Amino acid sequence: MMYSFFSLMTLLITAFIIPLISLKKERFISHIAIGASLLALVLAVMTVPFVMDQGIITQPMEEWGAPYGIMLAVDGFGMMLILMVTAIGFLVTLFSLRFIKKKRTKYYALLCLMQVGLLGIAHTGDMFNLFVFLEITSISSYILASYYRNAAAIEGALKYLIIGSLGTSMVLLGIVFLYGLTGTLNMADLAVNIADVANTNPVLPLSLGMLVAGLGVKAAMFPFHTWKPDVVSVMPASAGAMFSALSTSIGIYAIMRVVITVFSVSSAIFYYIIIALGAATMVLGAVLAMQQRNLLRLLAYSAISQVGYILVAFGVGGFNPLGFQAAVFHLFNVAMFEALLFLSAGIVMHKAGTYDMEKLGGMARFSPVLAYAFLIGMLANIGIPLFNGFASKWMIYMATLATFPILTVLTVVVSIMTLMYGLRAYSTVFLGNKTVKPGRILRSMLLPVLILAVICVLFGVLPQLGFQMSEFVVGGLDNAHYIAAVLGLG
Amino acid sequence: MLPYVIAMFVVLVGSYALLAKENLIKKVIGLGMVSNGIHLFAISLGYRVGGLAPILQDLSMSHLNQPLVDPLPQALILTSIVINLSITAVALSLVIQAYRKTNSIEASALRRLRG
Numbered sequence: 001m002m003y004s005f006f007s008l009m010t011l012l013i014t015a016f017i018i019p020l021i022s023l024k025k026e027r028f029i030s031h032i033a034i035g036a037s038l039l040a041l042v043l044a045v046m047t048v049p050f051v052m053d054q055g056i057i058t059q060p061m062e063e064w065g066a067p068y069g070i071m072l073a074v075d076g077f078g079m080m081l082i083l084m085v086t087a088i089g090f091l092v093t094l095f096s097l098r099f100i101k102k103k104r105t106k107y108y109a110l111l112c113l114m115q116v117g118l119l120g121i122a123h124t125g126d127m128f129n130l131f132v133f134l135e136i137t138s139i140s141s142y143i144l145a146s147y148y149r150n151a152a153a154i155e156g157a158l159k160y161l162i163i164g165s166l167g168t169s170m171v172l173l174g175i176v177f178l179y180g181l182t183g184t185l186n187m188a189d190l191a192v193n194i195a196d197v198a199n200t201n202p203v204l205p206l207s208l209g210m211l212v213a214g215l216g217v218k219a220a221m222f223p224f225h226t227w228k229p230d231v232v233s234v235m236p237a238s239a240g241a242m243f244s245a246l247s248t249s250i251g252i253y254a255i256m257r258v259v260i261t262v263f264s265v266s267s268a269i270f271y272y273i274i275i276a277l278g279a280a281t282m283v284l285g286a287v288l289a290m291q292q293r294n295l296l297r298l299l300a301y302s303a304i305s306q307v308g309y310i311l312v313a314f315g316v317g318g319f320n321p322l323g324f325q326a327a328v329f330h331l332f333n334v335a336m337f338e339a340l341l342f343l344s345a346g347i348v349m350h351k352a353g354t355y356d357m358e359k360l361g362g363m364a365r366f367s368p369v370l371a372y373a374f375l376i377g378m379l380a381n382i383g384i385p386l387f388n389g390f391a392s393k394w395m396i397y398m399a400t401l402a403t404f405p406i407l408t409v410l411t412v413v414v415s416i417m418t419l420m421y422g423l424r425a426y427s428t429v430f431l432g433n434k435t436v437k438p439g440r441i442l443r444s445m446l447l448p449v450l451i452l453a454v455i456c457v458l459f460g461v462l463p464q465l466g467f468q469m470s471e472f473v474v475g476g477l478d479n480a481h482y483i484a485a486v487l488g489l490g
Numbered sequence: 491m492l493p494y495v496i497a498m499f500v501v502l503v504g505s506y507a508l509l510a511k512e513n514l515i516k517k518v519i520g521l522g523m524v525s526n527g528i529h530l531f532a533i534s535l536g537y538r539v540g541g542l543a544p545i546l547q548d549l550s551m552s553h554l555n556q557p558l559v560d561p562l563p564q565a566l567i568l569t570s571i572v573i574n575l576s577i578t579a580v581a582l583s584l585v586i587q588a589y590r591k592t593n594s595i596e597a598s599a600l601r602r603l604r605g
Contacts, residue, residue, distance in 0.1 A: 128566050135573045142580050151591040155600035158584050162508060162517060165577055169524050172570060173501075176532045179563065 002059045004047040004082050007040035008119040015112035022105040030097050033108040037090040044086040051079040056485040073125035073486050076476035081122040081253050088339050089115045091448035092242045098442045099238050113140040118250050127175050127185045138164050144239045145231045153234040160231045167217025174210030188486035190262050211258050219251025222281040225304050232300040237346030244303050245339040249331050264479050271318030278311025286417035295345050295355040306334040313396045319403045326395035329470040333388040340377040340452035361434035367441055371430045373453045378422040380456045383415050388456050391463035493534035500527030514585045514595045525574040529567045536560035
């Protein structure tokens with residue numbers, strides 16, 4: 001029984017109820033948003049036993065079933081992403097209760113819509129459904145990017161709109177090529193047909209390239225990453241946490257789903273290209289992060305660099321299955337500590353009024369708890385033992401050592417660069433001798449930060465949880481199981 | 491063959507307008523052209539020579555041995571047209587906001603984010 005689909009419907013209905021209710025009573029909007037995201041989280045958690053039991057659960061949307069109708073298929077990977085989206089969505093909504101004071105209707109409605117889009121991509125088993133939910137996510141983030149209405153925000157939103165629309169147009173073109181080639185759009189049916197058509201048709205690599213490039217725009221891969229720092233630095237920090245942590249995770253989920261399940265790529269050239277792009281992303285993100293003055297831009301570049309790690313692990317996974325597990329675990333960890341870092345930056349902004357690191361300083365005197373939480377996030381980013389970043393980076397080191405040892409050297413060098421900018425960010429913002437009076441942080445803003453910090457430490461101290469989770473997820477990514485479940489029941 | 495080539499040419503011209511033109515309105519027009527080209531490509535995929543409209547006239551389905559035009563791309567492209575409508579609306583409202591802030595619709599007027 002797919003309860004997590006009801007969480008998607010809850011958030012969708014909430015996104016449309018919020019503007020209606022704001023006409024009469026605007027005070028209740030944040031309560032409705034919190035209630036809806038809590039309900040969504042509970043429903044998603046209720047689905048976990050079914051997925052653990054059956055491996056993959058499917059639900060046809062009409063009575064026709066696959067391959068004629070749209071099927072929803074949630075396997076281990078999709079379940080992990082649904083949990084991440086609903087959990088971080090709930091924490092961000094809790095944070096926004098006191099962080100966002102004006103234009104609440106617009107903010108909460110768009111936040112719910114963005115969650116709907118992300119959940120839809122995680123649930124779907126049909127390529128065009130993927131495109132529609134990708135567009136829903138993109139449109140709600142175009143509007144959220146211009147929330148503050150200053151010239152920099154408009155510039156960031158326009159830049160993202162142009163690059164993002166080109167990306168989704170490429171995704172649509174790839175889907176149209178696939179339809180012209182096989183006559184179907186269901187992911188499992190496509191997997192069967194592509195295995196028959198195999199390597200004889202030149203349209204197939206073209207379609208794969210278009211899809212990976214278009215989804216790579218969403219995931220901020222190397223040549224398409226330029227929009228991300230501009231957009232994230234002008235959004236409100238809570239929306240930036242949700243967008244940066246989850247949107248890139250969903251982009252990489254979609255790439256992995258298309259490459260592994262639909263196309264079941266086995267050619268070495270493709271994985272070499274992914275490794276090269278991932279390595280460039282890693283290095284570029286770290287080098288550019290060292291030059292930033294704005295705290296949110298630095299965190300955006302650090303997110304880009306971590307996405308590079310995930311792509312390198314994904315590329316290596318084509319040669320060694322440990323790489324896929326490392327990529328999945330690192331995806332989870334990156335979402336957790338990036339959300340933690342963005343929310344702490346939001347608290348800093350709430351108190352100090354600026355993100356400019358030249359003007360900030362001494363925030364540790366304001367709140368030692370906040371300093372510890374930010375430090376936990378940064379240490380997880382760098383990959384220090386006892387934090388979750390170390391466990392997944394260790395898996396990446398092991399995977400690259402088994403196949404291409406030069407990649408291990410590169411990843412360790414980039415970790416050292418991460419150390420440089422991470423500690424610089426922490427010491428500039430929190431240490432130093434500016435006089436800041438100690439104060440209290442509102443509990444609704446501190447609680448999400450503390451929960452995320454606890455999760456980071458938990459997965460660092462008990463990495464077996466992460467290893468088992470990634471093993472379960474990758475075990476379910478196998479093509480045959482997915483096809484049998486979707487087509488066999490439909 | 492020819493409809494596909496023309497559709498791809500429209501996509502190319504639209505992406506040139508999107509990337510190389512300075513005026514923001516021309517960029518939005520280019521965005522519309524890119525999506526129009528892709529829609530033309532998809533609908534040409536569904537065409538069958540001498541095909542009838544894909545409407546079921548009676549339940550005996552006796553006329554199904556004649557060629558019918560494929561209805562699936564038409565349904566998908568209708569969805570995509572609606573999505574592009576909303577993207578155009580968001581883009582134009584952002585252009586209006588940019589005009590109010592900087593009093594010009596040139597893309598070079600919005601240059602505050604660097605690095």
